[in-house]
Amino acid sequence: MADTPRIVLDYLAALVVETRSPAWIRTDDGGRVTGWGGDTAAYRLSSLAEGEPAGLVLPAIEGLLPHSGGPLRLPAVELNSSQFVDVHVFGESEQSWVLLTDATLETTQQAMLQQRLNEVNLVRGWHVRAADDQISRLDASGLVGELPAFSEEGERLEVAAAQIRFTVSLPAAPELASDDLVPLGRILRAIAEAATNESGYVTSVTQGSLSVLFGVLPAGATPQTHAVRAVLAAAEAFRTLECENATMAAGIASGFVSAGIVQVAGSRVFLVSGDCVRVARRLASNAGPGRLLMDEATRRDAGDPAAGSVSVDGAFSLSFS
Amino acid sequence: MLQKKICMLGAYAVGKTSLVSRYVTSMFSEKYLSTVGVKIDKKTVEYGGETVMLMLWDIYGEDSMQKVQMSYLKGASGYLLVADATRRETLDKAVALHERAGEVAGNVPFLLVVNKSDLVTQIEIDDTALRPLIDSGWTVLRGSAKTGEGVEEAFSTLTGRLVGG
Numbered sequence: 329m330a331d332t333p334r335i336v337l338d339y340l341a342a343l344v345v346e347t348r349s350p351a352w353i354r355t356d357d358g359g360r361v362t363g364w365g366g367d368t369a370a371y372r373l374s375s376l377a378e379g380e381p382a383g384l385v386l387p388a389i390e391g392l393l394p395h396s397g398g399p400l401r402l403p404a405v406e407l408n409s410s411q412f413v414d415v416h417v418f419g420e421s422e423q424s425w426v427l428l429t430d431a432t433l434e435t436t437q438q439a440m441l442q443q444r445l446n447e448v449n450l451v452r453g454w455h456v457r458a459a460d461d462q463i464s465r466l467d468a469s470g471l472v473g474e475l476p477a478f479s480e481e482g483e484r485l486e487v488a489a490a491q492i493r494f495t496v497s498l499p500a501a502p503e504l505a506s507d508d509l510v511p512l513g514r515i516l517r518a519i520a521e522a523a524t525n526e527s528g529y530v531t532s533v534t535q536g537s538l539s540v541l542f543g544v545l546p547a548g549a550t551p552q553t554h555a556v557r558a559v560l561a562a563a564e565a566f567r568t569l570e571c572e573n574a575t576m577a578a579g580i581a582s583g584f585v586s587a588g589i590v591q592v593a594g595s596r597v598f599l600v601s602g603d604c605v606r607v608a609r610r611l612a613s614n615a616g617p618g619r620l621l622m623d624e625a626t627r628r629d630a631g632d633p634a635a636g637s638v639s640v641d642g643a644f645s646l647s648f649s
Numbered sequence: 650m651l652q653k654k655i656c657m658l659g660a661y662a663v664g665k666t667s668l669v670s671r672y673v674t675s676m677f678s679e680k681y682l683s684t685v686g687v688k689i690d691k692k693t694v695e696y697g698g699e700t701v702m703l704m705l706w707d708i709y710g711e712d713s714m715q716k717v718q719m720s721y722l723k724g725a726s727g728y729l730l731v732a733d734a735t736r737r738e739t740l741d742k743a744v745a746l747h748e749r750a751g752e753v754a755g756n757v758p759f760l761l762v763v764n765k766s767d768l769v770t771q772i773e774i775d776d777t778a779l780r781p782l783i784d785s786g787w788t789v790l791r792g793s794a795k796t797g798e799g800v801e802e803a804f805s806t807l808t809g810r811l812v813g814g
Contacts, residue, residue: 443683
């Protein structure tokens with residue numbers, strides 16, 4: 329810096345003063361305040377008083393004074409709510425200097441990036457564990473040439489998982505005619521429509537159940553409210569179909585899932601992993617015909633639709649696990 | 650009044666902020682918000698007839714891209730290592746951080762909290778993994794910022810060591 333012209337140094341100093349709100353505190357060899365200056369108001373250091381321990385005013389320097397040796401820098405210390413400051417401590421004979429420079433802007437920007445990075449890393453970890461779990465259960469002889477490849481993009485989502493289970497009595501296989509499957513198709517369609525009308529994302533359909541996630545697609549109300557509304561709408565649709573000897577039951581559980589696109593043997597699959605998916609399945613299994621069981625979190629966050637026992641023409645009622 | 654600086658150290662997303670929040674305000678949130686830099690909380694406790702002001706330095710978690718800057722540990726009276734019971738690799742990170750912390754903070758008291766122990770179906774850090782550390786003299790506690798289990802005990806155990814020497 330020796331060859332840097334004075335005008336450049338002056339400009340740099342002015343820039344720091346303008347953008348970093350520098351403030352300084354001088355202390356004696358006992359860490360007591362002997363002077364201060366700069367923009368102390370920016371850091372709400374109104375209680376500075378000569379002779380007071382500096383650590384009382386500024387907890388970030390507790391234990392650091394008196395300072396000897398080279399300069400010490402503590403980056404991005406949260407001083408007041410959402411205000412970040414770089415703390416610089418350096419010594420000169422029998423006194424120490426504490427310099428504060430504002431770091432709120434870059435710390436806030438870094439926080440957004442760090443949040444995203446950490447979430448992606450967490451999801452990646454969960455995917456690796458899910459893959460380990462899946463692969464450990466695979467029969468080696470049935471392995472395809474291409475092993476699952478997980479995308480690195482993923483999200484952690486707060487969802488309500490609904491499992492809607494139904495039974496339809498069908499004739500035994502030899503007597504089963506294609507017309508016999510019509511009610512089954514109608515039921516599946518009615519339930520899927522009820523779910524998608526409430527911004528549900530149908531993740532799997534089997535002969536006797538649908539799994540739906542609420543909170544993945546944009547929606548106006550809470551995932552729990554949409555989930556309860558969807559189940560009630562499905563129950564109403566189910567009732568109007570008047571299928572003989574058909575029953576329906578449902579379970580809803582809420583929580584966080586990791587979700588991401590997974591590439592398996594050339595196909596892209598939306599994979600969701602989380603405890604609430606399993607809990608919803610278990611609740612649906614335990615719910616008797618015409619019953620919805622939901623966990624405590626769903627009940628709490630569902631709002632009015634789950635405020636109490638709701639009956640749909642006496643055929644479907646809510647109860648809480 | 651005694652003042653003691655305690656640093657929270659661990660990998661990212663192990664629950665350092667949640668442990669501090671549970672201890673200081675008795676609150677817990679499921680939402681994950683990564684810590685950037687350091688946030689300092691205070692809590693005044695009574696220990697053995699002494700009033701102690703604990704300054705809890707909640708330092709950002711270490712990941713593969715970003716190492717924890719050990720200058721934060723200057724002047725620390727002790728530190729709390731935190732691992733996530735559901736992520737085995739966070740135990741290795743806690744051990745590595747302990748080695749680096751000792752170079753700056755010296756031979757100060759510390760203990761290890763294995764957080765998220767309420768997630769019993771997902772536990773990856775079992776007793777076998779912890780045995781070598783316990784055998785080498787570490788104090789290890791299982792706990793959960795979510796349920797509050799072990800949180801008070803962790804901080805009061807460490808405080809006792811700081812005050813009692």
